[in-house]
Amino acid sequence: VEAANRWPLLTEEDEAAVLDVIRHGDLSTHTVIGSLEADYRRYFGVEHALAHCNGTAALLAAYFALELQPGDEVLVPSATFWASVLPLLWVGGIPVFCESETEQLGLDPEDVERRISPRTRAIMIVHLWGMPSRLEALLDIARRHDLKVIEDDSHAQGAKWRGQWCGT
Structure with a gap:
């Protein structure tokens, strides 16, 4: 197997760093987590960055932050990873x-606008394969219809749409 096609090997230094975090006992407040969050804030030029154990947990936190009520609808892409939608179901939301x-492979803005109903509360924008969705059009729709926006940027870290970082 060609070296370029293999996962990087973990070093003893990597293993020691992970064990240090685990042995600390509180993963959320370890200094390495604070450093990671600070690096993200600086890199993306944002005021807040909050690390989660995975993208699914981050999306669950975002859905909770929206204070969705059971039966509230969120417009989601039909082509996405399951974790973009599953946390919505956990909070009682309905994916549309x-x-x-x-x-761009993202949400079709025209279809999004057609599917808005009185129960629609948010749009879930997923940037797949490193390709930003058409943010300008989708954010305009959200503004005009007073909808919240969640961006799932887990598959496009560092991607930009017309000069703006995806996920910010």
């Missing part, structure tokens, strides 16, 4: 699946 557009 929207079509993806062919160029």
Whole structure:
């Protein structure tokens, strides 16, 4: 197997660093977590960054932050990773699946607008394969209809749409 096709090998230094965090006993407040969050804030030029154990947990936190009520609808892409939608179900929300557009692979803004109902509370934008969704059009729809926006940027860290970092 070619070296370029293999996962990087973990070193003893990597293992020691992980064990240090685990032995600390409180993963959320270990200094390495604070450093990671500070690095994200600096890199993306944002005021807040909160590390989670995985993207699913981060999305669950975002859905909780929206204070969705059972039966509230969130517009989601029909082509996405399951973790973009599962946390919505855990909080009692209803996913309304929207079509993806062919160029950027994200939500089709025209289909999103067609599927808005009186129960719609938010739009879940997922940037897949490192390709930013059409943020300008989707954010305009959200503004006009007073909808909240969640961006799942887990598959496009560092991607930009017209000069703006995805996820910010």
